[in-house]
Amino acid sequence: MGRELTIHDVEAAVRGGSVFACGGGGWFDHGLEIGKAAITVGKPKLVSIDELPDDAIVVTTTAIGAPAGTNWQMLGKDYIKAVQLLQENFADQVVAVMTPQNGMSSTINGWLPAAALGLVVVDATGDIRAHPTGKMGSLGLASSLDYETIQVVVGGKPEEGSYLELVVKGTPARTSDILRKAADLAGGFIAAARHPLPASYIKKHAAIGGVSKAIDLGKAILAAEDQGSEIILETICQETHGAILGQGIVKKVDVSYHQAFDIGTITIEVENDFLTIHVMNEHMAVEDAQGNRLATFPDVITTISTNTGRPVSVGHLQEGDKISVFHISKEQLPLSSSVKDPSVYPEVEQVLGIQLSNHALKSIRE
Structure with missing residues (x-):
């Protein structure tokens, strides 16, 4: 077995x-x-x-x-x-x-x-x-x-x-x-x-x-690792049907620890724009400088070092880092009953001060 x-x-x-x-x-x-x-x-x-x-x-x-x-x-x-x-x-x-x-x-x-x-x-x-x-x-x-x-x-x-x-x-x-x-x-x-x-x-x-999806992706990344960060990023996008929302410099990390949660925002300056990532332990949403929502949980939102091609966690992001903001739409992912449950969102929305459920559940319900 x-x-x-x-x-x-x-x-x-x-x-x-x-x-x-x-x-x-x-x-x-x-x-x-x-x-x-x-x-x-x-x-x-x-x-x-x-x-x-x-x-x-x-x-x-x-x-x-x-x-x-x-x-x-x-x-x-x-x-x-x-x-x-x-x-x-x-x-x-x-x-x-x-x-x-x-x-x-x-x-x-x-x-x-x-x-x-x-x-x-x-x-x-x-x-x-x-x-x-x-x-x-x-x-x-x-x-x-x-x-x-x-x-x-x-x-x-x-x-x-x-x-x-x-x-x-x-x-x-x-x-x-x-x-x-x-x-x-x-x-x-x-x-x-x-x-x-x-x-x-x-x-x-x-x-x-x-x-197995994580293992298969990891094997593809390991196979590309000697070819440099650009190839690694391309490989991640190809394997997951994801895309880069923007590449730029971390301008501000405003995240603090509170009762076993890391909460706050990360601001990244990209070409002619700023991206704001809303954080509650993980990256939960991304908005541009005009407040337009570009990605929302349960989408995958990952900060990846443009220099190394490796993901960077919230706790390791620093001002001045060169970062690619990677995104996989939830339509490309297997979704569990957990993320389809409206009751899981109010607690996180209250902490972050933003809406998640109206974005997260819209196409799932449809």
């Missing part, structure tokens, strides 16, 4: 996941570290959701917090412990794990627990791109009052008293809010396992094939 994941898949998943990270989605080095640990500990396998029986239980594994946070600690054992604690508090046997999003490290979040605990990795994502809230990757369960979920977080620094292990049960919305607070208390980021669901539900509500 499935295929064994290799070191080449780790490198490709981190490269491709970095594009879908949209400025967030964890950290490049952390992704390599956890991915390499997974293939050292065991032999994780990537499987199609169709390979699992409908009643097989799948758990979402991830990390929660703000990529620019500086005082967090998530060790490999924390990812494993989170899944173990969920297994101990759930009546049925867990068979597989999946990720709620792609990202610099989040594409491979579940690979280590899968390898250590004898589980398989499902080729599906709660959202093809990275997003700021757990509700946006909750497979359409964000507003459900009927589904009692289990969510677990593990992480922090024991020597500083910030280490936490927390198991909560309740509605997805309430428990997600608790986990966000736990991430903040643990230093800004924390490992998590959540939402045990049957494979039949994943088939209907996830972005199917999300992991």
Whole structure:
């Protein structure tokens, strides 16, 4: 069943996941570290959701917090412990794990627990791109009052008293809010396992094939890497049916940390214009100097170094950087039930002070 994941898949998943990270989605080095640990500990396998029986239980594994946070600690054992604690508090046997999003490290979040605990990795994502809230990757369960979920977080620094292990049960919305607070208390980021669901539900509500899309993109990027940044950018556009909205210089980074979120704006001067990127952990929308909306979540919006061809996260963007603003329209992406759920948008809209849902849901509804 499935295929064994290799070191080449780790490198490709981190490269491709970095594009879908949209400025967030964890950290490049952390992704390599956890991915390499997974293939050292065991032999994780990537499987199609169709390979699992409908009643097989799948758990979402991830990390929660703000990529620019500086005082967090998530060790490999924390990812494993989170899944173990969920297994101990759930009546049925867990068979597989999946990720709620792609990202610099989040594409491979579940690979280590899968390898250590004898589980398989499902080729599906709660959202093809990275997003700021757990509700946006909750497979359409964000507003459900009927589904009692289990969510677990593990992480922090024991020597500083910030280490936490927390198991909560309740509605997805309430428990997600608790986990966000736990991430903040643990230093800004924390490992998590959540939402045990049957494979039949994943088939209907996830972005199917999300992991292999990141791996395939990463392989194409690696093949082009020796040819320079322009070829890398061309390759990314060709492989994803995406486009560059503009290229220019970062003029201002006005982003601050607040309760496990990085929030603010990034201004980039492009030819005869300025682009403003609205940030809540990830890039959520892009506007030109006249206020015209050029891209909106769940579109992919990624800042890529014009010099290196590599995506640059929110926490690493600096004034003076030469940046290409890359965009994939949602029409080119597999969309999960999460991003079609109107209830996931008001929280983010209130923080950013802009509209998202009217742009994000318009063509989806049509």
